[in-house]
Amino acid sequence: MTVTAPRGFSAAGVAAGLKSSGDPDVALVLNTGPDDVAAAVFTTNRFPAAPVQWSRQVLAGQRCRAVVLNSGGANACTGPEGFADTHTTAEHVAEELGLGAIDVAVASTGLIGMRLPMDKLTAGVTEAAQALSADGGADAARAIMTTDSVPKTTVQQRDGWSIGGMAKGAGMLAPSLATMLVVLTTDAVVPAEVLQPALKTATRLSVERVDSDGCLSTNDTVIVLANGASGVTPTAAEFTEALVAAATDLAMQLLADAEGSTKDIAITVRNAASVDDALTAGRACARNNLLKTALFGNDPNWGRVLAAIGTTDAAFEADQVDVTINGVTVCRGGSIGDPREGVDLTGRAITIDVDLKAGGEEATIWTNDLSIAYVHENSAYST
Amino acid sequence: MTVTAPRGFSAAGVAAGLKSSGDPDVALVLNTGPDDVAAAVFTTNRFPAAPVQWSRQVLAGQRCRAVVLNSGGANACTGPEGFADTHTTAEHVAEELGLGAIDVAVASTGLIGMRLPMDKLTAGVTEAAQALSADGGADAARAIMTTDSVPKTTVQQRDGWSIGGMAKGAGMLAPSLATMLVVLTTDAVVPAEVLQPALKTATRLSVERVDSDGCLSTNDTVIVLANGASGVTPTAAEFTEALVAAATDLAMQLLADAEGSTKDIAITVRNAASVDDALTAGRACARNNLLKTALFGNDPNWGRVLAAIGTTDAAFEADQVDVTINGVTVCRGGSIGDPREGVDLTGRAITIDVDLKAGGEEATIWTNDLSIAYVHENSAYST
Structure with missing residues (x-):
């Protein structure tokens, strides 16, 4: 209806x-x-x-x-x-x-x-x-x-x-x-x-x-x-x-239904100093082609999460940030956390939780992976 | 040596x-x-x-x-x-x-x-x-x-x-x-x-x-x-x-030699109010995945150039901007210019010239296309 x-x-x-x-x-x-x-x-x-x-x-x-x-x-x-x-x-x-x-x-x-x-x-x-x-x-x-x-x-x-x-x-x-x-x-x-x-x-x-x-x-x-x-x-x-x-x-x-996507990715940034900070950090991840291709390849490449939020002006200390991917805290205090082998990325749904430890605000940005089909579909769109 | x-x-x-x-x-x-x-x-x-x-x-x-x-x-x-x-x-x-x-x-x-x-x-x-x-x-x-x-x-x-x-x-x-x-x-x-x-x-x-x-x-x-x-x-x-x-x-x-690229793209923004404006507009194009996939597909999709610079705060009037791709002015005054069929994108080198008509400064940003090989290479990098 x-x-x-x-x-x-x-x-x-x-x-x-x-x-x-x-x-x-x-x-x-x-x-x-x-x-x-x-x-x-x-x-x-x-x-x-x-x-x-x-x-x-x-x-x-x-x-x-x-x-x-x-x-x-x-x-x-x-x-x-x-x-x-x-x-x-x-x-x-x-x-x-x-x-x-x-x-x-x-x-x-x-x-x-x-x-x-x-x-x-x-x-x-x-x-x-x-x-x-x-x-x-x-x-x-x-x-x-x-x-x-x-x-x-x-x-x-x-x-x-x-x-x-x-x-x-x-x-x-x-x-x-x-x-x-x-x-x-x-x-x-x-x-x-x-x-x-x-x-x-x-x-x-x-x-x-x-x-x-x-x-x-x-x-x-x-x-x-x-x-x-x-x-x-x-x-x-x-x-x-x-x-x-x-x-x-x-x-x-x-x-x-995003073009050619194989993953729905929810990036939640927690304990940010402000909602704007949480959104800024989340968007930096959502726009990082290296992270998005890694997730397409089922690779829990948390270093690319840090590299992405490291380009923002969100409030955080580099040695405080935790990253949890599909429930596994692969990064603790800006360094190596639990083994990445424990992360199962074979499903369509992926959650990335970034804990900035800089305040009490949070926000979620939703994005997709960057897939071969995305490139194919968008390179052929007008031709 | x-x-x-x-x-x-x-x-x-x-x-x-x-x-x-x-x-x-x-x-x-x-x-x-x-x-x-x-x-x-x-x-x-x-x-x-x-x-x-x-x-x-x-x-x-x-x-x-x-x-x-x-x-x-x-x-x-x-x-x-x-x-x-x-x-x-x-x-x-x-x-x-x-x-x-x-x-x-x-x-x-x-x-x-x-x-x-x-x-x-x-x-x-x-x-x-x-x-x-x-x-x-x-x-x-x-x-x-x-x-x-x-x-x-x-x-x-x-x-x-x-x-x-x-x-x-x-x-x-x-x-x-x-x-x-x-x-x-x-x-x-x-x-x-x-x-x-x-x-x-x-x-x-x-x-x-x-x-x-x-x-x-x-x-x-x-x-x-x-x-x-x-x-x-x-x-x-x-x-x-x-x-x-x-x-x-x-x-x-x-x-x-950028990973998986098939094009070297020089985006020159001319007649900008400042070098910063020219760089901002050029970078917006360089980071637009839809434009980059179009160029991978040899598609002179100038609408995606405008859509990209339309997200910036660079000084320009929308009905003044010209876009020239590999020598063909496909967009004049923010609207349809010469036929896109005249643009030959089969080579590796692509030049995109954006004329903002807002001043006397210019700058060039160099980027690559977004190819299937880029996705493949970066999704498989750590695995």
Whole structure:
């Protein structure tokens, strides 16, 4: 059901021919009300794609009625012409649905630096508008996939209201958002002053802590639509908890499907002087290609953990740091700990615990290994 | 001839059994005077290896008579016992050569987090001391290799004096030094107050601008020994020019031999507001795995160049930036430029020129592609 699990939402996914494979590539999500409160978080990349530039304007009013998404082309780095294409797309959706263009957010994903085939996209929008259905969530989730191997969806049921969501993303997962498009819907009654901070908290604790390959996309977009159709008004805390759960569920699905990965790696930095220190140290590990290739090779190479955090300014003393990999403390006090032979890395899940002994804060960064398949998939992506 | 090209230096390289392959693994370089002026630059990693900690003390006096280097073990993250091993090594060299331990710098390379087999190392040092020869430079260069496929050496002949050098390194090439050991020698008369700044300039313009995989090692060491045996005193500018040439020659050899690489990529950022901005933007490209895999796949994916520099704080306007790959301006004004089909990436050398149009400064960062062989080599390294 995904984005159509909450009451008052319909969705569709169709094949417009943007993808050479013929797979579905245009998704539409419509909020039928009564409310149209919305919030969004976008990429911080300084080359935001045309749909990001457009949708920022839409969301500035904290209202949104519909989201149109396409795979098969990112419409990024396409200049004023690309922005005009996005504007045309929003206008066409608005016409089909009897809305104003400013009610329609746009999101795109695919190759950077190519114009979209607007004739196909426009025809696809028309088809999607006709196909809108309260059961269309699954079709929409499928239509936003690029190199994803499975659609990613979530439903959080609460007392009389719910949150639904869909996501795409399978690489370029990095902080300040993974390369991903996420649409979340809720039939709870949520005022804008609750929705925006709830979304910030949810993304900060979930997708912003997934750092698959350190690459920040031009198109990242997370939108949440709240229509109040349930008539139930949860507290801000209740709503935020559910939104964090939905975003975390999607983030873990993104991680599990990262391009060519063979490991899901949770790097927890404990006893840091600050959460920022813990995140900095964790990210340094998540971005260290030598560590990531070692884990691909089932090698508990803790020296590469130390070499990575040794490049940061996090507070710690070099002769105090412990490293535990899958339960074995292979490094104690910055030196040799228990035998590395005791570490079993044959499964998909890997935990790396770094104890900085510098304070009382902790944070976890999730990443993947660097595999031969990652290189293969990303070297062949546009060719 | 390498480090023994200048007068007054002898060297040796022997197989002590530290490497399971039986290849040479202990190198010794002796400065026979008359002067013993020295300077060094070390890793900025906060987990400096035991030999780095030791050699910092040696070089604090700006003097050094001998350098002993081993491959087959980094002696990093080995605690007080590892430091004692380094100290013992220096003392043994000093005994063999009639020096004080404080005259002997130590450098190690290999796997982190393993103690060195001191019985083998000590015996190797004795053998190396006996083998010291004015023709021993090539043997020494071979004994410091790890995953290097070829030894790296340089000789810069000037008017009556020269600089020789050797280097090892084939991965973990990152700023603030590549993972590498470099020994440079000169028979010029160079006072300490000229030698240290000349070395800083030389490393800043060469090895610190090579960023193969963004990983900073625990063992990086660059040492220069000056003995004045030629009796010639070049000006500071003359000497610095020659030292920059020697270090750059070695840096380009390191780049060409980076683990599993198939491309040498020069990323030049032009018209930046500052050299720092140019370096920041260049490094962001050099560390972007998606760009590096695209180049491995001969794909001129300029969108990934923009996505990379879009994560930096370098001064530029998004709609002003041009990107030229191997001579084809595939991106103009942050948007689509000349057809990417015109770019020939089949050779090993790739140039990426980014024009920020934000000032008058420029800098070049050198990096490699991210290949299947890189992943293979680094995932299997310690197993």
